Amino acid sequence: MHMEQSMGVHNEHQKEKLRTMSGFLESIRCGDCECNVDWGERRNTIASIGAGVLFFTGWWIIIDAAVKYPDEATFHHAYHTCGVIATVAFLMINAVSNGQVRGDSYSEGCIGQTGGRVWLFIGFMLAFGSLIASMWILFGGFVVPKKPVVYPGIAVFFQNAFIFFGGLVFKFGRTEDLWQ
Amino acid sequence: MAGIKALVGLSFFGAIGLTFLLLSCALDQYGVYWPLFVLFFYVLSPIPTFISRRLSDDSDVASNACRELAYFFTTGIVVSAFGLPIILARVALIQWGACGLVMASNAVIFFTILGFFLVFGGGDDFSWEQW
Numbered sequence: 001m002h003m004e005q006s007m008g009v010h011n012e013h014q015k016e017k018l019r020t021m022s023g024f025l026e027s028i029r030c031g032d033c034e035c036n037v038d039w040g041e042r043r044n045t046i047a048s049i050g051a052g053v054l055f056f057t058g059w060w061i062i063i064d065a066a067v068k069y070p071d072e073a074t075f076h077h078a079y080h081t082c083g084v085i086a087t088v089a090f091l092m093i094n095a096v097s098n099g100q101v102r103g104d105s106y107s108e109g110c111i112g113q114t115g116g117r118v119w120l121f122i123g124f125m126l127a128f129g130s131l132i133a134s135m136w137i138l139f140g141g142f143v144v145p146k147k148p149v150v151y152p153g154i155a156v157f158f159q160n161a162f163i164f165f166g167g168l169v170f171k172f173g174r175t176e177d178l179w180q
Numbered sequence: 181m182a183g184i185k186a187l188v189g190l191s192f193f194g195a196i197g198l199t200f201l202l203l204s205c206a207l208d209q210y211g212v213y214w215p216l217f218v219l220f221f222y223v224l225s226p227i228p229t230f231i232s233r234r235l236s237d238d239s240d241v242a243s244n245a246c247r248e249l250a251y252f253f254t255t256g257i258v259v260s261a262f263g264l265p266i267i268l269a270r271v272a273l274i275q276w277g278a279c280g281l282v283m284a285s286n287a288v289i290f291f292t293i294l295g296f297f298l299v300f301g302g303g304d305d306f307s308w309e310q311w
Contacts, residue, residue: 048248052255060263067271097245174248 047173051166055090058162065155075152079137083159086130090167092123099176127164134160186299190292197288204281214273215282221261222289228253261286
């Protein structure tokens with residue numbers, strides 16, 4: 001039944017398109033598919049997709065650097081820790097919902113409101129810390145010693161920056177309202 | 181019936197996408213079969229959405245954490261399918277022409293999968309008896 005309704009809408013739409021063909025720009029419509037969602041509900045989807053793009057692009061940047069410069073001398077393997085901690089921070093930040101921290105969610109959860117705040121606090125500290133550490137690695141490990149190949153340092157920095165902003169987008173880009 | 185036409189159209193584009201992928205491996209000037217690893221990502225990409233649709237039946241709420249997590253992982257799988265050929269080309273395991281063909285294949289296949297979800301999976305009553 002859903003398909004027949006959408007077919008009816010599609011036919012109406014085609015007739016209307018023929019009527020307004022005089023100005024060809026008038027018949028261009030955005031978001032013309034049969035899904036009846038508005039931009040409010042789309043916000044969460046867009047935020048999730050954007051966060052996914054940022055997060056995984058960060059990881060693929062460091063994979064690229066690790067594959068191009070596999071030896072320890074050009075790219076010290078301990079620098080990977082920064083990205084790992086940033087990922088842990090991403091998971092911690094997004095494990096608690098904003099509602100649980102504010103105290104207005106339906107269930108208390110395992111650790112309650114104060115536990116949620118402490119968890120979020122530690123998560124954000126790790127996130128900021130890994131971002132700062134990536135800048136330190138870039139400048140202290142590559143720029144200042146004037147290493148011949150700086151790309152691994154830049155890759156570490158961009159990995160952590162992307163993961164950090166991906167975490168922010170995933171956390172704050174989505175709304176938790178049950179009704180728009 | 182629109183369902184059959186959409187199905188045939190989607191399978192055509194799927195075949196085109198896989199053709200691009202096989203071209204990137206099998207053309208004379210390329211010859212290596214590393215690009216076939218993106219098939220792994222193609223197969224994996226609809227799975228988070230299937231899992232989230234199966235697990236939660238409250239699709240009328242505006243925010244649904246499970247669905248958003250599924251979109252996050254699906255985006256990650258798509259990004260990985262684009263990232264892998266670039267990495268392979270950067271270390272000269274495949275040539276840049278093959279990389280370009282794999283990216284074209286990615287685009288076509290992921291649009292096909294998205295088309296499947298839009299045409300056959302959309303709506304609140306997602307069930308396995310859509311056919």
